[in-house]
Every structure is written in C-alpha cells, then in structure tokens.
Amino acid sequence: MAWKVGAAMAVLLGMVGVGVGVGGGPDPRRAGWRETYRPPAEIPFPPENPYTAAKAELGRRLFFDPILSGDGARACATCHIPDLAWGDGRARAATRMQGDMDLRTPTLINVAWQDGPLGWDGKFRTLESVAAMPIAAPANMNLPIPDALARLAADKSYRAAFADAFNDPAITRERLDAALATFQRLIVTGSTPFDRWIAGDEGAIGEPAKRGFDLFNGRAGCAGCHSGWSFTDNSFHDIGVGTGADIGRGRFMPTSVALQYAFKTPTLREIGQRGPYMHDGSVPTLEAVIDLYDRGGIARPSRSRAIKPLNLTRTERADLLAFLATLSAGGSRDLVTASFTAAAPAP
Ligand code: HEC
Ligand code: HEC
Incomplete structure (x- = not known):
C-alpha cells in the first residue's frame, strides 16, 4: 500500500523540518503570499x-x-x-x-x-x-x-x-x-507571532507553522476565502456544514443556488480561543474543523466549488493546526489597542 509509505515519509520529513511538498522546502510562492498579509496602517472609519x-x-x-x-x-x-x-x-x-x-x-x-x-x-x-x-x-x-x-x-x-x-x-x-x-472599530487584533513573521522575524513561528502557511495558501485553498490580514473575504459561502432550518444568506437571496446555507467567512484571528466553531457552534474543536475540510463537508448543489476532499496527511493536519496557533496574540487579552491611528475621513 504505497500511500501508507508516503504518509510515514511525510511524518519523518516533518520531524527534520523539511517541507513535505513535491520537491521539499518552502513553496516558491511563499514570499508573494506573505506580502498579502501586511497589516493596514490605519483603522478605516x-x-x-x-x-x-x-x-x-x-x-x-x-x-x-x-x-x-x-x-x-x-x-x-x-x-x-x-x-x-x-x-x-x-x-x-x-x-x-x-x-x-x-x-x-x-x-x-x-x-x-x-x-x-x-x-x-x-x-x-x-x-x-x-x-x-x-x-x-x-x-x-x-x-x-x-x-x-x-x-x-x-x-x-x-x-x-x-x-x-x-x-x-x-x-x-x-x-x-x-x-x-x-x-x-477600535477592537483590533493584537500583535501575534504570525504578524511578527510577516514583519520579517523568521524565528517568530516554527517550521511546521510555515509549512501550514504554505498549505493554507496553496493546496488546501483556505486563503481563497480566509484572505488577507483579517483572514476573511467578507463574503458568504456554503462550506458544507449547516444542516438546520437556517439557510443563512439564502434567506435573502432565494434564487442563488450558491447562497443557500452560505454563511459569512469568519476571521481566523484568535481562533484557538474561540471554539466551539461555525455559525451554530456545531464543530467543537479546531481538529474537528480540519477533519471537516479534509472530508469536504456535505456535497450539495450550494457547496462552494473550492470545498472538496483534501486527503491531508497526518503531518499536513498538524502543520495547519500549528499555523492557526500563530494567529493568537496570547498573554494580553485586551485586544483594544491604541497602536493604530484613526484614519481621517477623506476630504
Ligand atoms: C469557500 C470558502 C472557504 C474555504 C475555502 C475555507 N473556509 Fe473556513 N470558513 C468559511 C466559512 C463561510 C466559514 C463559516 C461557516 C459557518 O459558520 O457555517 C468558515 C469557518 C472556518 C473556521 C471556524 C471559524 C469560526 O469562527 O467559527 C475555521 C477555523 C476555518 N474556517 C478554517 C479554514 C481552513 C483551515 C481552511 C482550509 C483547509 C478553510 N477554512 C477553507 C469559508 C471557507
Ligand atoms: C445574547 C448575546 C449577545 C448580546 C447581549 C449582544 N450580541 Fe452582538 N451578536 C450576538 C450574536 C448571536 C450575533 C450574530 C447575529 C446574527 O448573525 O444574526 C451577534 C452579532 C453582532 C455583530 C455582527 C458581527 C459580525 O461579525 O457580523 C455586532 C457588530 C454585534 N453583535 C454587536 C453587538 C452590540 C453593539 C451589542 C450591544 C448593543 C451586542 N452585540 C449585544 C450575540 C450578542
């Protein structure tokens, strides 16, 4: 069974800090992706x-x-x-x-x-x-x-x-x-290990988290929706999770197939501290969230085309979780910060 060997190899490579992508090492697109997470200078009002x-x-x-x-x-x-x-x-x-x-x-x-x-x-x-x-x-x-x-x-x-x-x-x-x-509008994220890494501190996050970042932006496709500094496209998608009477955005857009069971993409900031997850709290842990994406959720006409079974290896799942863990500021829980200056309204 070749896939078993592959998974074992991935675990081994993971332990010595080598990338598990084809060819190993960081994804060549990593530097470009990092640019898209630069923090804004000002709070918009x-x-x-x-x-x-x-x-x-x-x-x-x-x-x-x-x-x-x-x-x-x-x-x-x-x-x-x-x-x-x-x-x-x-x-x-x-x-x-x-x-x-x-x-x-x-x-x-x-x-x-x-x-x-x-x-x-x-x-x-x-x-x-x-x-x-x-x-x-x-x-x-x-x-x-x-x-x-x-x-x-x-x-x-x-x-x-x-x-x-x-x-x-x-x-x-x-x-x-x-x-x-x-x-x-003054409730903004504190500085996280991830932000320090984006700012150029290579040691701010570990190798597993960096590989998780590559996956998040690459093969796993997470950044297609959880995009940019706030990790959201501010849009609505069916990821194949909601099953109740609540059809989300579909209530207002009854003729759009894609908006049935569509809910807003949440930010992933401080995600480790914010379970249980999803609009209805139906997913108890981050491990279970990764399971859900790995399976690809409920297949139905409204489900986003970006959601499909990922067949993640054990190392890839651990890498994604390591990456998500870098999105919390830790320590100070007071996330109202004065480190932003208020933008003056356009004249
Ligand atoms: C098609 C767009 C899309 C893609 C791709 C996507 N997400 Fe999501 N994500 C969402 C939406 C929408 C929700 C909220 C769904 C709900 O509440 O029913 C969500 C919820 C979550 C949550 C729970 C957040 C909370 O506050 O409850 C986590 C964690 C998460 N996604 C991580 C990921 C990861 C990791 C990936 C890649 C494996 C990923 N997402 C891919 C749109 C997406
Ligand atoms: C009983 C708990 C509860 C209280 C009290 C409460 N909220 Fe909320 N808040 C919620 C829930 C649940 C939602 C989601 C509602 C929805 O999506 O329809 C929400 C949504 C919001 C949102 C939208 C956030 C987003 O990302 O879309 C804002 C803003 C908000 N509340 C502000 C407030 C303000 C301001 C007050 C006080 C005047 C308040 N809330 C009181 C539970 C609460």
Whole structure:
C-alpha cells in the first residue's frame, strides 16, 4: 500500500523540518503570499461616522453598561466578552429565558474592516445598524429603543457625554448607533507571532507553522476565502456544514443556488480561543474543523466549488493546526489597542 509509505515519509520529513511538498522546502510562492498579509496602517472609519475620542469613549461606556437592557442584567459585553476574544465561548448565544439562540456570538475583532454586510447571514447592512437589534430583541436585552434613549437622557453624566461627543445634547438613536460603532472599530487584533513573521522575524513561528502557511495558501485553498490580514473575504459561502432550518444568506437571496446555507467567512484571528466553531457552534474543536475540510463537508448543489476532499496527511493536519496557533496574540487579552491611528475621513 504505497500511500501508507508516503504518509510515514511525510511524518519523518516533518520531524527534520523539511517541507513535505513535491520537491521539499518552502513553496516558491511563499514570499508573494506573505506580502498579502501586511497589516493596514490605519483603522478605516466611514465619512458619515468619523472617529473622535469623545465618541469612542462614549461608545466604550455604552458597550459595557447594562443600562441598555430592560432588567439591567445585560450589556453588549455580556456576550462579546473581551477576555474570550470578544465572543462568549458558547456554541449558541444565551437567551434571557435560559434557552439558546440559533446562532453563535461572533467575535468583534477587526470588525472595522468588514466592508460587506454584517451578521452570519448578512442581515445587517452596516456596523451602525447592528446595535438596535440586540438592545430591542425581547429574548436578548429587551429594551425598546425609545425607552433606552429616555433612560440615557435621564442620566446627567450620559447627557454630558453625548453633548461632548456630538457638540449637542440631544440623545438620538443615530447617535447611540454612531458611538457604539466607533468604539467597536477600535477592537483590533493584537500583535501575534504570525504578524511578527510577516514583519520579517523568521524565528517568530516554527517550521511546521510555515509549512501550514504554505498549505493554507496553496493546496488546501483556505486563503481563497480566509484572505488577507483579517483572514476573511467578507463574503458568504456554503462550506458544507449547516444542516438546520437556517439557510443563512439564502434567506435573502432565494434564487442563488450558491447562497443557500452560505454563511459569512469568519476571521481566523484568535481562533484557538474561540471554539466551539461555525455559525451554530456545531464543530467543537479546531481538529474537528480540519477533519471537516479534509472530508469536504456535505456535497450539495450550494457547496462552494473550492470545498472538496483534501486527503491531508497526518503531518499536513498538524502543520495547519500549528499555523492557526500563530494567529493568537496570547498573554494580553485586551485586544483594544491604541497602536493604530484613526484614519481621517477623506476630504
Ligand atoms: C445574547 C448575546 C449577545 C448580546 C447581549 C449582544 N450580541 Fe452582538 N451578536 C450576538 C450574536 C448571536 C450575533 C450574530 C447575529 C446574527 O448573525 O444574526 C451577534 C452579532 C453582532 C455583530 C455582527 C458581527 C459580525 O461579525 O457580523 C455586532 C457588530 C454585534 N453583535 C454587536 C453587538 C452590540 C453593539 C451589542 C450591544 C448593543 C451586542 N452585540 C449585544 C450575540 C450578542
Ligand atoms: C469557500 C470558502 C472557504 C474555504 C475555502 C475555507 N473556509 Fe473556513 N470558513 C468559511 C466559512 C463561510 C466559514 C463559516 C461557516 C459557518 O459558520 O457555517 C468558515 C469557518 C472556518 C473556521 C471556524 C471559524 C469560526 O469562527 O467559527 C475555521 C477555523 C476555518 N474556517 C478554517 C479554514 C481552513 C483551515 C481552511 C482550509 C483547509 C478553510 N477554512 C477553507 C469559508 C471557507
């Protein structure tokens, strides 16, 4: 059985740090691929909601304040928990009634770079348009927006903070949305071993991770969707995982075959800290995610043509996992960083 020998060879070669691709050594395309992961210099802010420090500070306060829930028990940070990479570590988000929602809480890391619609199925057109939904949803924060605005207006320090942020004391839904979005755009990934390697530090990641990088960009085809510095194309695909009643983007695009069961490509930043995985939390571990891609998921008309059985060797699976492990900052869990400067809106 020739394939068995091949796998054993691959393991051996892996141990001495030689590439397992045909011919061995790094993929000749590696340097070019590395260029595509250079970090951006600035956080993008939309011209209609430019960055100001006062707005961001107001947004930060609102994000962590349970004043925005009916019974004062929940804030945005109840589910988007900084210490859990801005998710909640659950398969699916918790309702107020001790049940589960249908969807897993996504991380907010690098949300400023999501230039397409937000939400697993793209139900939110812009970042500004998201907040009102969790605030008002009866199963979530359960506070009608007019009540939220009235509460804030009754609080002297919030009146002062809105006046500071908007040069005017009125507290409106648009301003609430704008402040929360401004704060969320400051949630950016910390510096990871991967970023240090991209910046030129050859010793920042090991040989298995470098081989995993070659696979990710080469034969395994992961970078076709998890592309660029944020590891997402901000688009929607069926990778052959969802089986429930939720057909994702297909709900809005019923005539597109490719968008049935299509969900948004998530960032892979801090991925090791963010299980269980997928829109419905149905895949418990990263090993199981690699299994899924190795098998190629459920074959059906909507499944992306980029998804097919990969027949990875044991070393290749380990290399992919080693690569994914380099995408976490480790240590400091405070991923709100001031190392970016806010982009000035285009004149
Ligand atoms: C009960 C937990 C919970 C609370 C509380 C919560 N969220 Fe979420 N959040 C979720 C879930 C679940 C989703 C996915 C929703 C979807 O895709 O339809 C989500 C999606 C988002 C997204 C879209 C992210 C993306 O990558 O597409 C943003 C932004 C967001 N929430 C911000 C907030 C803000 C701001 C608040 C407070 C006003 C908040 N959330 C409160 C669970 C929560
Ligand atoms: C056709 C586009 C596409 C390709 C190719 C692809 N992915 Fe994905 N990936 C997605 C989408 C879409 C999701 C979310 C699916 C869902 O939630 O139902 C996802 C989810 C994931 C997750 C879970 C993220 C989370 O937060 O839950 C990981 C990890 C992952 N992919 C890694 C990989 C690796 C490794 C490869 C290559 C072997 C790969 N992906 C190839 C589109 C793709």
